[in-house]
Each structure stands twice: as structure tokens, then as C-alpha cells.
Amino acid sequence: MPRYVITLVGEDRSGLVSAVADAVSAHGGNWEGSQLAERAGVFAGVIEISVTADSAPGLWAALRALDDRLTVTAVAGAEQDSAGTSERRLVISLVANDRPGIVRDVSAALAAHGLSIDEFTTEVRDAAMAGGRLFEASALAHAAPSTDLAAVRDDLERLAAELQVEITVADR
16 A cells, blocks of 8 residues: 655644544554654644555545644655665664754764664753753664764764763664
8 A cells, every 4th residue: 555654733632643543544544653742732743654545535635624723744655665675774872961953963973974864852851960951862773784883983972072972873
């Protein structure tokens, strides 16, 4: 079945996910995966679904009917390579004293080595013992088999020394 990525944004309130799930189910769609969150009173989500080409127009109409509660967009997903890939999957975690520019610096270092970020989550929280605020991030990324992970680690460690960031990179 064709796969689609749906994005949702709206004022957070009860029943939003249920309304979307009802629409997907009513049109024979399958909820493949999602990341949903409330941030500063706003609900935001990214959902991957599969639905037959014949059922997709009805589903899009049902989702557009939610526009009074959510801004909804749908984009066709890429075809999956059933043969698999030889890319390396990486897990990257970091903790730093919070300051502007950390995401820019870390993402630029990863991009310089050709790594592509698949998932990225961040959070800022109070540092209980030291005072101040801590920035924490976790990323899943993939890289070509020829990527020199030692060079990636070296650049991230160099960045870590400059930013007081702890970063670990592990094959997944």
C-alpha cells in the first residue's frame, strides 16, 4: 500500500489523536508510526500511515474536515527499498550546558560527514546540582558504509570540548 506522512498542528485539547485515528481507521488505513507531542500548549504530530490509493481521497477529505481543530497536511512517502540498505545506523546522545547554537553546531558536524538524521529529540531542563539549565539531545542517524566513524567521533569530541558537550556515538 502507498505510504503517507501526515503532519498535525493545533491548540492542544482532548480527543485530537482519537479524531485522526478514527479517520484513518474508517478509510482502511494503517497507522505505521508516529511522534506526537504537546509543546507550549500546542499539539504537534507526525504520523506515517499506509492506505490504498482508492481510499486515500476519502481519508484526505476526512482529515480536512478536522481543520477547525488541526492544521493537517499529507505528503506521499518514498517507496521502501525491500532489498534493504547497507547504511550504518548510529545513536548519538549529548548533554550540555544550555546555550544558543548547540543544535546548529552538532547538526553541521554530522552533515559535514554525510550523516543523515532520522530522528532528533531535544529537551532543556534545570540542572539540579549545578544550577543553570541543561540541554539534552538524542539522535538516530544513518551513514554510508564508507563513512569514517573515527573522524565523526573526533569532530564531535572536538566540538564537545568547545561546548562542554558529552556525545556518544554507537553503531546500532
